[in-house]
Amino acid sequence: MINFTDVFFLAFAFMVIVSALMVIMSKNPIQSALYLVLAFFGSAGLWIMLNAEFLGLMLILVYVGAVMTLFLFVVMTVNFSINPLKNHRSKIIFGLALVAILLIALLKAISLQHYTPLINNAAILDPSNTHHLGSLLYTTYVYPFEIAGVLLLTAIIAAISLRGNAIQRNRKATDFAAQINVKANDRLKIIKMVAVQKTFEPLEPTE
Amino acid sequence: MIDLLLAAIWVFIKVFIIVIPLMVAVAYLTYAERRVIGFMQNRRGPNRVGWHGLLQPFADALKLLFKEIITPTPSNKYLFIVAPVLSIAPALAAWAVIPFQPGLVLANIDAGLLYVFAMSSLGVYGMLIAGWASNSKYPMISAMRGAAQTISYEIAMGFSFVGVLLAAGSLNLSQIVTAQQGGIWHWYWLPLLPLFVTYWISGVAETNRAPFDVAEGESEIVAGFHVEYSGMSFAIFFLAEYANMIMIATIASLLFLGGWLSPFEGIPVLGPLTSFMPGIGWLLLKIALMLFGYLWLRATFPRYRYDQIMRLGWKILIPVTLIWVLVVALAVQFHLAPWFN
Numbered sequence: 001m002i003n004f005t006d007v008f009f010l011a012f013a014f015m016v017i018v019s020a021l022m023v024i025m026s027k028n029p030i031q032s033a034l035y036l037v038l039a040f041f042g043s044a045g046l047w048i049m050l051n052a053e054f055l056g057l058m059l060i061l062v063y064v065g066a067v068m069t070l071f072l073f074v075v076m077t078v079n080f081s082i083n084p085l086k087n088h089r090s091k092i093i094f095g096l097a098l099v100a101i102l103l104i105a106l107l108k109a110i111s112l113q114h115y116t117p118l119i120n121n122a123a124i125l126d127p128s129n130t131h132h133l134g135s136l137l138y139t140t141y142v143y144p145f146e147i148a149g150v151l152l153l154t155a156i157i158a159a160i161s162l163r164g165n166a167i168q169r170n171r172k173a174t175d176f177a178a179q180i181n182v183k184a185n186d187r188l189k190i191i192k193m194v195a196v197q198k199t200f201e202p203l204e205p206t207e
Numbered sequence: 208m209i210d211l212l213l214a215a216i217w218v219f220i221k222v223f224i225i226v227i228p229l230m231v232a233v234a235y236l237t238y239a240e241r242r243v244i245g246f247m248q249n250r251r252g253p254n255r256v257g258w259h260g261l262l263q264p265f266a267d268a269l270k271l272l273f274k275e276i277i278t279p280t281p282s283n284k285y286l287f288i289v290a291p292v293l294s295i296a297p298a299l300a301a302w303a304v305i306p307f308q309p310g311l312v313l314a315n316i317d318a319g320l321l322y323v324f325a326m327s328s329l330g331v332y333g334m335l336i337a338g339w340a341s342n343s344k345y346p347m348i349s350a351m352r353g354a355a356q357t358i359s360y361e362i363a364m365g366f367s368f369v370g371v372l373l374a375a376g377s378l379n380l381s382q383i384v385t386a387q388q389g390g391i392w393h394w395y396w397l398p399l400l401p402l403f404v405t406y407w408i409s410g411v412a413e414t415n416r417a418p419f420d421v422a423e424g425e426s427e428i429v430a431g432f433h434v435e436y437s438g439m440s441f442a443i444f445f446l447a448e449y450a451n452m453i454m455i456a457t458i459a460s461l462l463f464l465g466g467w468l469s470p471f472e473g474i475p476v477l478g479p480l481t482s483f484m485p486g487i488g489w490l491l492l493k494i495a496l497m498l499f500g501y502l503w504l505r506a507t508f509p510r511y512r513y514d515q516i517m518r519l520g521w522k523i524l525i526p527v528t529l530i531w532v533l534v535v536a537l538a539v540q541f542h543l544a545p546w547f548n
Contacts, residue, residue: 004211030339034286037332057321065328066358069335073354076339076347128317130378176518 009049016042024092029075037068054130221313225302233449234264240502247506274438279341282435286340291436291443294333298450301326305457306381308467308486319380320368323458327364327413330451331357333444334415334422334432341435349431352513353415353422359520360409366528367402367409370535371395371462374547384466389545390473394465398538398546401531403463405524407500410455412520414448416501418508419516426510456497457490464493 019038026032040063047056137145238253238260245252254260278287304319306312316322331354338350372378374395375386387394396403412419423431433444460466467486471477511519539547 004214030286034336053316053318054321057318057325060325061321061328065325065331065361069331069354069358072335072339073351076335077351130318130321173514 005049008045012042012045012049015039016046024095030072033068033072033075036071037064040064040068051129053128054133218313222303225305225313226299229299229302229450229453230446232453233446234268236449236453236498237267237445238264239498240505243499243502244506247503268442271438271442276438276440277435279343279435281342283340283342286336287435288440290333290337290340291440291447292333293336294330295443295447295450297326297329297332298447298454301454304380305461306384306466307490309381309385311487312381315379315381318378320372320378320383320462323380323454324365324368327451327454328357328361330413330447333447337436337444338432341432343435345428345430345434346432349422349424349428349434353432356415356419356422356516356520357413359517360412360524363405363520363524363528364409364413366525366532367399367406368462370399370402370528370532373532373535373539374399376539380461380466384461384468387465387468388472390478391465391470393546394463394468394470395546396463398543399463399531399535401527402535403459405528405531406463407459407497409520409524410459411501411504412516414451414455416448416452417505418511420510421513421516424510452498452501453494456494456501459497460490460493464497466490466493 016039019035019042022035023032023039026035040059044056044059044064047053047059241263242252242254242260252260253263256262256266278284301323303313304316304322306315334353334357335350338346338348338353341347371383375383377383377386415422421427423433428434433441436444467490469478469481469484469486469489471481
């Protein structure tokens with residue numbers, strides 16, 4: 001007897017596997033990136049089905065909504081030559097075999113005994129998984145959480161400062177305070193001129 | 208098996224009950240936009256088809272339906288067709304968690320606000336892919352502009368959501384509305400005013416509407432990402448844009464304007480006098496008000512310069528929301544009356 005859950009699980013699992021394969025098999029980098037988006041979608045669906053709705057929605061929000069958008073942004077602006085990507089089919093089999101071995105090793109290492117299943121687990125799902133995640137992150141694990149945040153901030157500042165010097169050198173930015181405070185007199189000069197007087201001789205009335 | 212099928216059919220019926228009025232609302236929003244802006248600019252707007260031009264949206268839809276869809280030769284055919292679908296799908300999917308009245312919601316999920324936010328962040332893909340797949344200059348420029356703008360304003364929007372969920376103590380949209388019980392002064396627009404303004408500005412920027420419509424900028428890049436589109440494929444972009452506008456207006460009414468709650472709750476004479484109004488009526492009125500705001504903005508302001516859009520998003524809105532989130536957290540912690548007791 002099949003039910004909704006099975007159907008959706010199979011659909012999402014199929015989606016993840018096929019799109020993950022297409023990420024490395026498609027010839028066009030843009031299509032690869034779009035298949036990666038689809039793979040993220042599938043995994044988000046799987047997580048939501050495991051009652052981890054927060055993780056699933058965050059995957060869509062952060063990875064699909066922001067990271068992959070920027071990724072596509074970069075890939076679209078770079079003009080790829082397609083040729084180096086063409087002859088890599090033979091290596092894919094090797095890569096897939098390697099991944100399969102690693103995956104089996106990983107599954108062997110993390111046996112299920114160490115984990116309590118999330119699905120239908122009343123202790124975790126009441127009131128909700130998001131609720132528990134939040135209270136754990138901000139009480140028990142507050143230091144690791146904050147340290148991770150500071151690390152990310154450091155990375156942002158480092159990235160900006162690496163680029164910053166080059167920006168400072170040929171900066172074209174404008175001073176916004178000066179722009180806002182500009183008056184009409186600074187931009188437009190009205191010059192008073194004496195209008196040229198031209199005298200017309202009155203036409204003689206025709207008779 | 209029959210049960211399964213019946214359940215599926217029942218869900219489909221509910222989806223249609225939401226989507227069909229939404230499509231009609233979109234059609235009449237385009238009419239209202241042209242009429243309202245017309246009156247604001249001292250013109251009449253469309254008034255020929257039907258009584259006061261009321262059949263104009265159907266005439267437009269029919270015209271677009273019968274036009275040929277042209278796919279440019281150098282375009283990426285597959286993505287060119289997929290792009291409009293990708294832009295309308297999230298715009299419709301977000302409606303699944305919108306509560307119209309107590310209990311009147313398709314899926315009352317706990318992470319409703321997160322879901323809406325996730326869906327609204329997906330809208331940019333349609334534009335990005337359309338811009339790239341067209342393989343043409345203006346759509347490409349527009350896609351770049353639109354993507355950068357949407358990502359930037361998403362952050363400010365997310366922080367304004369953080370303020371709301373701090374105040375309501377829940378991500379469930381129905382619970383957020385019920386937390387605002389008690390008349391117009393108890394709605395979150397007042398204690399969260401800076402967040403409300405930020406949300407509204409970023410909402411306008413997210414939907415690429417005037418004065419933030421650089422992605423479409425007619426005077427610079429013709430029509431932006433949908434230059435190469437025609438007929439129904441263009442109409443779908445149009446539908447998605449207006450459905451997104453209605454979505455942003457609905458979220459604003461739910462989070463900051465008390466959703467289905469009556470503004471006169473607890474007021475002696477007006478409260479009982481207006482008690483005949485069903486909750487969904489108030490919600491629709493609030494949505495209409497916010498949509499009018501959209502049209503008003505479009506009729507009033509000239510288009511922003513691109514660097515100024517970025518400056519507004521990153522250097523003004525994000526600091527404002529960060530500070531106000533802190534203020535809200537303190538207010539909630541110390542049970543500031545009358546909102547957070």
